[in-house]
Amino acid sequence: MLRPSCHVWSTRATSPGDDEDSSVGQMSDFERDVVHLVRLSLGGKVDDVAALARRLLRVIADRRPDLAEAAQTILRTASASPARALEPQPLPVDLDSRLELLRREPTPHLPIEPIWPPAVRKELEAVLHERERIDRLVDAGIAPTRSLLFVGPPGVGKTLAARWLAVQLRRPLLTLDLAAVMSSFLGRTGNNIRVVLDFARRAPAVLLLDEFDAIAKRRDDATEVGELKRLVTVLLQAVDDWPEAGVLIAATNHPELLDPAVWRRFDRIVDFPPPSVQGIRDLVVRLVGDKGISKPNLDILAALLHGRSFDNVVRVVTSAKRAAIVRQVQFSETIAEVLGELAQSADLEVKLRVASELTTAGRSQREISALTGLSRDTIRKHLGGSKTRRPVGNHKEAQE
Ligand SMILES: Nc1ncnc2c1ncn2[C@@H]1O[C@H](COP(=O)(O)OP(=O)(O)O)[C@@H](O)[C@H]1O
Ligand SMILES: [Mg+2]
Known part of the structure; x- marks a missing residue:
């Protein structure tokens, strides 16, 4: 009872x-x-x-x-x-293939504790605060943020942020990958999307419409224009009247494909920038620990990776960790090689900094030349006699 x-x-x-x-x-x-x-x-x-x-x-x-x-x-x-x-209702399925139309993660898993750029953090935390103070909003007759549009290049944390919000709100995450749905026969797609939205509207969950621009991308196919228009209308209607208890997130790498009318429908637009140099440093330290990499190497790595996505930084560091384990060498050694490779396309000043680091790591001028693309003459000229230099920073890097 x-x-x-x-x-x-x-x-x-x-x-x-x-x-x-x-x-x-x-x-x-x-x-x-x-x-x-x-x-x-x-x-x-x-x-x-x-x-x-x-x-x-x-x-x-x-x-x-x-x-x-x-x-x-x-x-x-x-x-x-x-x-x-x-309790979870059975997920809606495609009538022909019987394949599930949605992915459901009852307790979403975070592959990494995210590093949020300050502007992103501010937006995401505002959403959480609104939900914590929901009674005040109800009293004032104002709805909390129900719909969000996440915009930014690939690999900067849009999908991760949807997951992170679901974790913080203690809700399951429902994901509809529009790119996948749109690749099937369109007539059925429309019906499938309606079924999915209907299902998600009633679930106490966070709904992620990933690759939201996939709909817009199909616009060029003249034979399907009518059906597509109806589809867009259905989606926008859903954004408009999404229930207050729910959270709907649309994510796109191609905001330029979305109509300005689409943007206006969302309660909140969150811009995801690529990481700053500081963001990259924080991410590397999160991945290898603060004793895992020397300060000079961290500085150079962050400088070399500036402009890349969070995803890219994770991949570079993870592959160096993997190589160190497989070859049974120190992480400092494999990350030095990575620095050399990255430096190939960097400017002279950065190349010389990397060459100096490789020298203190005990690499020969021939090796350094091969790694960085600097001639041995240049290395000798700028770093000549550096073999006797004292190593900079802490080179006892953890192998991890
Ligand atoms: N802010 C972040 N902090 C830490 N890692 C991140 C961040 N953003 C992205 N990543 C890494 O990149 C991967 C891909 O991110 P994802 O959210 O799928 O990118 P997007 O959806 O923007 O294309 C994540 O699994 C994570 O390893
Ligand atoms: Mg994504």
């Missing part, structure tokens, strides 16, 4: 003459509970919602036994635990 949780009753317990909240001063206990029910459901407090709903049903049972019975049945069929009412 369901017992109302303390939370429900302690925050809104009503007693005759209880008028501590002036904005609801004229309300009956029942009306007050209805307002509270709204507040709880938007906050995603499933157990409390069910407990309060039962209490309200008892109140109306005398006057409207039919209504009360119908609602009780809903709560009962949700079985003994109210949380079960929201």
